[in-house]
Amino acid sequence: MRAATIRDGEIVVAEHPDPVPGVGEVLVRVHAAGLNGADLLQKSGRYPAPPGHPQDIPGLEFAGEVVGRGPAAERFAEGARVTGITGGGGQGELLTVHERQITPAPDGLDWVQAGGFSEVFTTAHDAIVTQAGLRPGERLLIHGAAGGVGTAGVQLGHAIGAHVTASVRSRELHDGVAALGAHEVVFPDLLADRDHEVEPFDVVLDLVGAPNLAVNLRRLAIGGRIVVIGVGGGAKGEINLHALMSARGRIMASTLRARPLEEKAAAARRIEREVLPLVERGAITVPVAASYPLDDAAAAYDRFAAGGKLGKIVLDLG
């Protein structure tokens, strides 16, 4: 099979042996696979795949068709349309994955959209709902709201009945984010401006890290929760624990990729129960900024790295 492949820090397309499904696993013919920040880190050598996953094939999410089943795999018939997360190897024509870690592909998404669905919606749902426990009527702040996880978070927050404030750097993306359900779209500088009054936030979803910490703490409501799921802007910074105490607040930090099967399976069940119905009735969708055929994988990575896009960059494997 062919796959996007990391060679000396670059993305090429290369041949690999077809994977063989193990106990409880299915073999998936991948139709589409989204790109994520972790793929860029892995490409540059800074985020190796967990053990048991191909080290040189990136890709944390995929959509495709079940074309084989390993021993004891019984949740999906051959031909079933599925989508899911994997610890790596999503961006190849074939993939093996444990059947409990994936979900049916929801009606209402085409292959490309389904390929960019699982990682970002699982990440956003786990952070906002499972961890931070967002409730209707709460105020949710999402940094980097135009990206993959950001657009998922905006839509989930809106569907839950929260008030969603989206922070977006590029002015040309503000209208698109508002159309996804953000009650207001602001520039990051506005939140940092001490003279600008903002009603405090109950939940903050942050992918930037240390540079946002002071603003997040200053803008936190009593009982507020900050969920850090990325440190693209830097990991180390000053924290004022007195401010966190005064807010009776929490900082939660998390990654999805390193979790054991049982936690990933539990997250997949929550997606089935709580998110797929929203997709199926059209309440949320997967905005795709651009898709690229597998042969243009390197161009897809360049586009992803350039930023300034609304939603996902997805490899279309046909």
Next chain:
Amino acid sequence: MRAATIRDGEIVVAEHPDPVPGVGEVLVRVHAAGLNGADLLQKSGRYPAPPGHPQDIPGLEFAGEVVGRGPAAERFAEGARVTGITGGGGQGELLTVHERQITPAPDGLDWVQAGGFSEVFTTAHDAIVTQAGLRPGERLLIHGAAGGVGTAGVQLGHAIGAHVTASVRSRELHDGVAALGAHEVVFPDLLADRDHEVEPFDVVLDLVGAPNLAVNLRRLAIGGRIVVIGVGGGAKGEINLHALMSARGRIMASTLRARPLEEKAAAARRIEREVLPLVERGAITVPVAASYPLDDAAAAYDRFAAGGKLGKIVLDLG
């Protein structure tokens, strides 16, 4: 009535008008009242009492007898032995407090012990159980384990079936803390020593603040929770969010005093259900380092500030 009173940063004993219970409140004849770190802060002008509480009478916990009831107060009969937390004013002969914020004084504690019970056990239980969700078999680290909240936390952790590691600076207090149920008592320096291998902790109870943050993060288990309920050692310090992400960890920070009645009442109900039975069957107790009559309140504060004690300093109001 007479009360310990803050005058120009010093503790004196002064006359005050008798308080009158409002709707839902009881009037308590205080028999004993513990000292806490917040009293020292308030004495030095750095922690004013919340609105509705006397600003010049310190005291966050008390035990006494109900001697009057305001309109609609019906939980306790006159003569009932009660203990509880208050936003301030605990260290006077009379006190008014909402009846839902207090609990029966448990059998098995004398007045002095009961006077030093509520604030520290409510604080420790709220932090370790309600917030951090400590489970049997988990590893609990308690910094400053010889103090009031520390000795409460050690005993609660032991009673829950956790493995309790107590960090205590004074060697002469190690045996006393071990006798309360700590599986091991260590010096703070040992935890800070990078060459010393320690199995990581699921829950860390911290009253020191910023100086402990790096050690707490380095020693945190996957899914671990750090609960910060004091910043006596400093509030501002560097945090490594990448380390927190890798641990999929949480930093929770909290204070009890500023919470609204409904939250304090809910905490009191949890104490009734989960902690009073442990006291009544002798599984936990209140270690009292020293008690002082009201006239010696200033000496009690000096003793509290000096540290190096096992358990509580309590005012004995007779």
